[in-house]
Amino acid sequence: MSQHLLSLLCGLPLLSAFVVLFAPRQMVGFIRGFTVLSMLGTFFLSLGLLDGHYATAAFQFPERHVLVPTYGITYSVGVDGISLWLVLLTTFMTPLATYASWTNVSTKVKEYAISFLLLESAMLGAFVALDLFLFYVFWELMLVPMVLIIGIWGGVQRIYAAVKFFLFTMVGSVLMLVAILYLVAQYKAQTGHYSFELAELKLLLLPVHVQVWLFAAFALAFAIKVPMFPLHTWLPDAHVQAPTGGSVILAAVLLKLGTYGFLRFAMPLFPSGSHRLGSSIALLAVIGIIYGAYCAWRQEDVKKLVAYSSVSHLGFVMLGIYSVSQHGISGAILQMVNHGISTGALFLLVGVIYERRHTRELGEFGGLAKVMPAYATIFVIVTMSSVGLPATNGFVGEFMILAGAFMSEHLGKNGPIFAFFAATGVILAAVYMLHAVLRMFWGPLTNPENEGLSDLTRREGLVLAPLVLLIFYIGLYPNGLLRDMNASVEAFSREYTAKLIAGDRNPDRRDMLEKAWVPSDGLGAGGAQLEQPAREVQLARAGVVARTLEGGTP
């Protein structure tokens, strides 16, 4: 069973979706119960992943079947330290989000359940896929249920938001598809056969300018998903319009696929290209941190505020990734999980008040702490986690990211400057989050509509309690998570740097990069190891040479 664990994980929600598909639509109770139970089942199944051997960077629970031999398309999946916690985050957040929207979705319950199950399956697939074709399929599969969730169960302007979300994501992913196909064609040209497998494609060595373009195509797709400034404008709309469950999944998991994509695909495949654009991406990340925070401050709609805070927080994640230092990346992964938990919790909390008042305008609230003390307490705790207060989860991630950026050798002199400006985001986070808390909870209870509000119900408490516990668990003992990441992150960072040295011949940069790379196994510095390429292809026809010499256009 354990060798098929990942397939089971991806398959169980899909299977449940089929079961729900054939359930009579009147049996609402059964559909809801079955959906949540199967998601919980997936979660408990996913706990089996913790058994993996994460002390090495190798993929755990690997599974590989050739699907289309002619084109080298495989079903190949596996988890390592980078994806492990994101998979667990997905299986953890999905049942919570679904359970939280237990009552507020009463129309088309069956379709809602199927959408969520499909979504979970696709997200899990995207996190574990090690084949670009497979990844792309899951990546696009994810889009459909989410668009439906926004477009069918969303707010007043749901169609606008859904279409915007769809178009934004599509633009990026289509370019990514082009880049994937180019990459595979290049692989064919160099080795004589096709392959979509990540491990194979990683071995390709491409000219720097080609890498830059391919990386840009990948990065665009991922940057839209993250979302990075200035491609973030779909997010506030999508969040505001999406139903609570959709918002939670969107914030907690979907956005992570963007940052995860950078780590898993864009950077290992095109290290030199990534390095060329690295500083610009980090700069955009820093702009995103500050800009998102300022935008959040002015929002009147709580969901919009939280959405902009996501832009800010994911700016931190991107900065951590692009510091390419081990702790920066570990921090970024941790921060992905943290953001999933705290922002997920925030959206759940906003959903709670929305269900009672059917509004999210800050101006409508005030003094809620008086009538909903438990709600206020949890909100403040989650806020503090979002603000990055030490002893909550937010701090460790931000601290590691800032330290990573500050000491990054890849960002060069920009590192400390970026860290400086990113750290101002810490101040701004306090400003906008406390602004929201102040306007929602403190002050006199002026709006008579708020007087009779009931505090958290048992179901809501049940959903929020594990999140609060996790906030403190990660805050106090982050090593529980970091331990399993270390080996993979270290390998990632080492591989990236090593390929950069081999790839980037600029002698000025080499001096700097060599420091970060510990040569071993007879791989000397510089390009000496390239004397004996692993694979050689002789081109038989002289004519081909003639064409190449002419620049490819005889």
Next chain:
Amino acid sequence: MQIELGHFLALSATIFGIGAIGFLVRRNVLVQLMSIELMLNSVNLTFVAFNRYAPQNHLGQLFAFFVIAVAAAEAAVGLAIVLSFFRLRKTVHSDRADTLKN
């Protein structure tokens, strides 16, 4: 002057062109249908001409045969449509066949 394959082809091309021009320029649906017949005929000529220069089998002629059959069917249906159109619009002017517009 020796008559060659090229002459048949050129003739066929010219007839095709005349048919095409007729189809494009004339607005009488009936004449447009006849223009189509012209073009079909020109193609037939090409088939038959090529077949004459490769007479191992009858492929060209067979194809021309089928084209004639199709042309007959087409004429039948086309004319039925013309009739129906005329009943609808009381005209055979093709510019009036614009119900799809907008």
Next chain:
Amino acid sequence: MNGDLDSKWLFAIVLFPLVGALVNGLFGRKAGRGAVHFVAVASVAMAFVIALVMFKKLIGLHAHSLGNSEEHAVLSFNAYEWFSLSNGGQTLSIPVKFVMDELSGVMTLVITGIGLLIHIYSTGYMSEEPSYARFFAYLNLFTASMLILVLGSSLPLMFVGWEGVGLCSYLLIGFWFENEAYAKAGRKAFVANRIGDFGVILGMFLLAVVCGSFEFADINRFAMEHAPALTSAVALGPKGTPFLVFPGITFATAATLFLFLGCTGKSAQLPLYVWLPDAMAGPTPVSALIHAATMVTSGIYLICRLSPVFALAPHTMAVIALTGAVTALLGATVGLVQNDIKKILAYSTVSQLGFMFAAVGCGAFAAGFMHVYTHAFFKACLFLGAGSVMHAVGAHGDADIRTLGGLRKYMPTTHWTFLVSCLAIAGFPGFSGFFSKDEILLGALSTGQLFSFAPWLGPTIFGMLFLGATMTAFYMFRLYFLTFCGEYRGGPHHDDHDDHGHGDEHAHHDPHESPAQMTVPLAILGFGAIAAGYVWVGIAHFEPWVKWLAPALAELKEEHGATAPFIAMGFGLTACFVGIFTAYAFYFKGSETPAKLQAAFPRLHSLLMDKWRVDELYEVTILGFSRFLAWFAAGFDKYVVDGLITEVTSQLVMVCSFITTRFQNGLIHSYGAIMAAGTLALTFYVVAPHPRPSMADPEGLKVKFDAEHGLAYTYRWDFDGDGKFDTEWSEDAAAQHQYADAELKRGVVAVFEGAAYGRSAELSELKPGERLHVSKRDLGPAWQVDAKDDSLPSIVADATGVLIQPNGARVMLGTTLQPGNVKMHLALGEHATIGDARLSVTGVVHPRLSVRNAFGQEGARSFDLVLPKVESRIVAAVAGVPGVAP
């Protein structure tokens, strides 16, 4: 509890209040008041008792270490590793580790001791409060955070407490959250603290980069042992080749300035002090806790903790001293005219903190810290006394001293303790404040070599502090005389203070003494205000204190003359007596002078009344600008970013669709016309002549050519590229030619291989004497044998091939490596490898194909043919990366 506890119990000091907070927070709402305050008080009491025991142990260790060596006496307990920063084999571990040494020991005692008294006091003061449990939960959490702050062994762990007290101040200041102003004051405190925290984070990183550790002990040791590393200019990046250099700013200066920014936030110094006066919004015991025992002292604590680092940064010290002195004056001037008890006390705290910072800035760490210690007693006593007064007269939060008076009669305990504390803060001889203030003045007087770059600084600061001390004595006694002497003036009239539970029944009564829970702590603290100094002080000097702290603090050689202590003491006494006497003359005797002065300088008075209008200044500058930025960003996002990305794109699509829908007009003939145009274009392309040559594998010098067929095409070839066609027009597309040597020209093919390039070949035809230009980039990093000579190899064509002069480059001819500087010749068909680049000498011809169509149009194209062919290879993989499983 025996006297021999394991240092594991350090953790318990923190844990007890934390658990207390947790229990009260989770279950307090349902539990009774008795249970709540039992848990709260007991947890702090336990912490205090354990702290006492540990401190006793520490004293033993201290005595022992003094006898033996210079070793630092510490108790430490490592709970577990929190997290670690590791990169490239280096690991910066951040453990949850608690350390008690001389410095943190004293702090722990102050926090738990005074904290305990405040807890007990609160059981009385807050007895009517509905959110009793919440209050005590916050109070316990506050104590716990402060304990983490002082006991934490490393900067990040300290930062937990550092932000924890920020959070607790936010929660406690905004305790009565239904009053929006209070809630806003809480937020202001948190945000101001956060600005400081920003500095702490960056300072922390800078120190970690240089010292390679976050641990205080390691940093301090590094500062003492490797001072030059810290006093070198800030240069970030790899050693030897830094990429960010700030000449003139040393690491120590930069790091300490950042840390000091944190201190100004936490300890209410310019420019971030503005939150502290507003923090009066919280319940009075909270004010006492914030001002006396916790929170505000943490800035001084941090500086003392890292004193070896600060000692290396004289410029920072100057900034600290000056900031402290200016803040001391600012606080004091505002305190002169305020009428609200708590406001006066608040500004006195700002001012006193200024004194402490001035002291540590002048290098008198021990003196500054001494003031922290003594100030804790008398300021706690003053605040609790003020609370007692307000409790007595039924005021809440804003008791105006002009409406009080004569309380001496009604509440003797409060009066006596208040008087004692006033004397202490004024620096009356024999009281605790006297000793510490004296030492501060002495410190300012004897800065020694510290400010050698600005010798005027020491005396200036001394002058400012003297002025500040005089004013302190004045306004404190103004407060005392107006409140306790003379006749009771009726008390404040409060009709609506429903947010504070206990006032109503007292509102219209005569003032009365407070219950025992409140007076007993007052008495203890009053006693402390007198006696606290004596514990550590010898005759007229505080030698024991300095000795005690010596292992934990940096030593700055303070050279002062024998007379300096007496000068300092003289000025201190003068300040005290002048201040007290003036206050006595003005307010006890009921002089008209204050009113006259007020009338004489109305604008100055209102400026002081409005606290120098600093809040207003911030409001219009920084806050206004920030709000503007937020407003701008939100608008920019909505209209510009979203507008550009979505609106412009969608409009573009609309325009395109408008254009294309014009074609779909539903008219058959327009479709026909378009189709005709398309057909024409296609035909034109098909009919036009396209020469597309191709060739088969050459057999030696014999090559078979072929061309792509087209409609009615005829072909002719020019095989040797001499401009004359070698064949006639022919309908046959194929042709072949046997080349003669004479027809071939010489060419050089350079193939630049390597990871970054994949492969790119470049054909250069060189006439004899011409040179092939290559760059370092083309040759890759492996081109040189001898790194000293970086002139590029020269590759020059001659009549029979190319001549290579390596100039030290690594050249492989065939498979043999050629010696560094021997010229070599490549003939036709030979190849060599220079660095990573391959070089072949080949024959080149440019055959030409011409195609004609039925209209007689001609198209021609020449192409390159390399003979004999060059083998090319493509690098498909780097030879594995070590340790990475593919």
Next chain:
Amino acid sequence: MTTAGSVLFLICAAFALLAALGTVLVHSPIRAAMCLLAHIVALSGLFLLLHAHLLAMLQVLVYAGAVVVLFIFVIMLIGPQAAEPPVLRGMVVKTGSAAIMLLFTAMLAFSLMPAHRDAPELIPCTATEGAECQQFGGVSAFAQSLFMDDLVPFELISVLLTVAVVGAMAVARGRTVEETESIRRKRTAEADTLAATTAREKALAAEVSAHGGH
């Protein structure tokens, strides 16, 4: 090709071209149909030249006998309105497309003109063979190809023709009164539904704008 053949080609080609031009150019459709007839006959002459004897006969039978007759029936059915008065509208498009097609025709004709192939000699029929003659393009040889090699397409053609006949009848038949009435009712119902939907959407839009774009 013999000289006689060449002369025949020239005559037939000229007829075919002229008739084609006539078909396209004459105003009256009935005259156009007559020109088409002439064209078809000329073409069958060319077929004879190319040894497609059976096809030449079929051409005359099917085209002249069926298609052209059908055209004439329809023209008669429609009556005088079959000759539309000439309209000047769309002259630009007409001229443009005519010019384009002219260019296209010229280009194609000129580049095809030089095409050359040797015509293989064909075995002529002997006098005794008669109908059994296996000559290329003759009935016997052609029928063998058609019914042995291409039987399936041939049978498919019959299906096509059946479909065409049925379709033509269905299209040309027109509607009964009841059918017209039922269609009218259906249309009214659809219009009502559409109006209701539009109203609902308008209400939604109003709601959206009332929320001020949040």
